[in-house]
Amino acid sequence: MLDQPRKETREATFTGNRGLDQEEPLLFEIGRRDVTGVDIDAPESFTPRLGGLERKEPIGLPGLSEPEAMRHYVRLSRKNYSIDAGLYPLGSCTMKHNPRLNEKVARLEGFADVHPLQPQSTAQGALQVMQELADWLLTLTGMAAVALSPKAGAHGELCGLMAIKSAIASRGEAQTRKVMLVPSSAHGTNPASAALLGFSVRTITTGDDGVVHVDAVRAALGSDVAGIMLTNPNTCGLFERDIVEIAQAVHEAGAYFYCDGANFNAIAGVARPGDFGIDAMHINLHKTFSTPHGGGGPGAGPVVFSKLLAPFAPAPSLARDEKGLRLVEQAEGESFGRLTAFHGQMGMFVRALAYMLSHGGDGLAEASRDAVLSANYIRASLRDVLTQPFGDRLCMHEVLFDDSWLHGTGVTTLDLAKAMIDEGYHPMTIYFPLVAHGAMLIEPTESESKASLDLFIATLRDLARRALHGEADAFHAAPRFTPRRRLDETLAARKPVLRCDAPR
């Protein structure tokens, strides 16, 4: 229990360490201002030309020698869970295997050591990577054009909506079409992106079966609507069955269809979003094409466009002339402008292309099918114990449960998640999507063996048995075997401490 004295839960050691579980102070507690881990030759004497703007006070930065730095960061790393260490079933986040070949090729000098503004004649290999990646993305999606520069999924959403807003403006309807339709199951970035561009958000209620119905869309459409943002497969792990009819209705109403491609990994190589009738979609390279999540970025969110929206795509774009490939770096014609300095997440392009080449068209389809198979296998293996908010039906690459099966046990979704940590698993996505009460969204991906899935299922069944048999106290005490027990988020928010002290 949380209020038990410390000695009963942890056997004390002098250092606070417990074998391989080592405590690590802050950099600012171990670093010193006069220590450095980088030897630099002092410059010959010279007269500075800084215009009198030299620093007058010390900065206060601590330094570490190289062995100290190695130990500090290695010890920190050991306090993290990772996909390399275990199943990481975060629904909608897609934690699949990160092939190390991709890391190796991204670090080739010919990619890592090339400047974005060196003459394009000296960077033809880099441009060819972008061209090949663009070709793969267009073939996989069946769309007309692609903007590679968005830096992440949410940045891609912004890109797509900027194109839609520009297209609306070019029709002279900027003042009349100011509404974006967003389903209640949508990821929070969707309404946030729309609001940033001045759209007001009209929420479409997700149906009782977890999908958006074309009738609900028709009812919300009107001459004030600029577009719809729909995730497919959606955040409940379900395919939006009405998608073709929805696209038709949206277009008939003079609006555009933005598809959130966060879950493209369920259908890559199996179906093409372009055939659904969409106008724009971002692709999270860090999800579908497995560039590493890196503890929260960097991601990459290229956007594909239909013919209708292609003219509004941002700079830079790729062109080919007699000298070879060329980046068009200034926004031309109807292009809405520029989203970022330089050309996008090249390091991620290299990794994603290597992933595509390794899989091939056949392998990408197999990845999608195995991901969907594994999610349905988990569903079928847990459906007698856990509850599903929209009934027991086929899911795509992730399966959504709610907490109604926990009702009356005193155990919450959060408690279950923390108990999973003690069993050596990263929890699933919890409390998202908002349309399911106490949501638990499980995405196994195609990277798990059957033995791994079976152990995960057996573990969840055992936890469910314990929750249903009155062991709530044990759940409340979880996690017990982690570097830290449950953390006080209220204290963190009430008294924000966002930096450490300066060095001694």
Place this chain on the structure above:
Amino acid sequence: MRYHPLTEADRREMLSKIGVARIEDLFADVPQELLLRDGLPLPQGQSELAVERHMARLAAKNLTASRAPFFVGAGAYKHHVPASVDHLIQRSEFLTSYTPYQPEVSQGTLQYLIEFQTQVALLTGMEIANASMYDGSTACAEAMLMAHRITKRRKAVLSGGLHPQYADVARTVAKLAGDEVDALAPDVRASEDLIAHLDDEVSCVIVQTPDFFGNPRDLTALAEACHRRGALLVAVFTEAVSLGLLESPGRMGADIVVGEGQSIGNALTFGGPYVGLFATRHEYLRQMPGRLAGETVDAEGRRGFVLTLSTREQHIRRDKATSNICTNSGLCALAFTIHLSLLGEAGLTKLARVNHANAVKLADMLARVRNVDVLNDAFFNEFTIRVKGDAAALVERMAGHGVLAGVPVSRLLPHAGLDDLLLVANTEINTDEDRATFVAELEGAL
């Protein structure tokens, strides 16, 4: 496929448990006419060996910064990164973890983020910093939007010394968000009068130091003028190493400081991924975009870290969030924080001095070249020269001789009548031999 563990036998067993005959049956919700029965016109999968060969062939077509005397900057800089940095960021637990939503199994990420936030705050001279943004240019646009929220005004003044692509990003966001921008003409010699552009509609002035043309700028008077008119000063930098030697924007009165962190810890990689730095005053905490790590205690009273103040963010506030941003640039921030902790104050200061010394040396050499003028009175590690003729053509000619000479201003400002200007950067990587080659090739190409 080597990445897929399931065997045909596994798949059959799993299908039987699910109660369907074929994997295709799992896609019953997809309109059947949309399913790609015959696959797509794409190549078959390839072995690791074959993929590596293909990628290596493409890589070999690029002239790299290590293989040429290299003087290219303009917002991305080649510095030496210690080998330990890349080794550490490739540790599985950093590389293959997600955003630290479950703090008990993410203390490693959360602790380095609060260390990073502290380093950024110290470096910029500000009170708080966030856990990073996509890059410098997007951080700059976010700073503009934040200033609009704080001042409840909607007009930004962009200095003519702001990196042209940063200005383009800010202009694009402003245009589509319905906000106003007063963008000044390119200002090669830092002679513009930004104060004259202040009025009661202005939410912020966005100014870069050292600016795009290399001039360090004293922001003190501008900051005071902004504050008198109820506007904020947003200071931008694109070369983080400069902060080792130059007065911090915070001490000069900036309200929001944003910049590009690539040059500490991160490779050039043709423009990304990089890491945006974002710092401000404590009073503006609730208006700041992006993630924040904060300190707290665990159930046993021990110090620990969590993501905090997430009510600002999109997953809670949805259409009322401070930003639509969902991710940061975690691994690049890690590379930044490791490199900076290896450097420490002593190393960073020295590194900055070497950069400046090398640039001074080159500027002195170029001052003696016929048909070349060094335009800057002051600079850090990059300055602008005027050459006879077209700088872009000159750069192409020199590249043909294996020298990457810099960035012609016309590449970023094609219609500004500045075709004879060249930005030249000089960091610790440049040797006396590089500089001699550069000058000789320049004289030959002119």
Place this chain on the structure above:
Amino acid sequence: MTDARFTKDHEYVRVSEGVGVVGISDFAQSQLGDIVYVELPAVGAKINKGEQLATVESVKSANEVYAPVSGEVVEVNSDLENAPASVNEDPLGKGWFVKLRLTDESELASLMDASAYEGFIKTL
């Protein structure tokens, strides 16, 4: 029993001499959980009944607080900045949000008294 009057959105107002003290009900604070921050309007702001008056944040939620009556903000509870927990501990006392000078006292008639509000929350 308090003399405050309540809205269906769980705000209360307690009026004396034309000035109403506004906050959120004990039921509301218990539903929100630990309050970590309250964003208050500027003194002098004129707000109509039903318009957003404040935002109250817990760790995982941000909720809008609407004006139960129309009026001008004459004082805000600046103690909440350092002690947002008072909203949990004493919502009708130390945890008040703002004082409004009412522009139309007749609006009070549309609000519930304490016993009506008690009955209302039982229906939720």
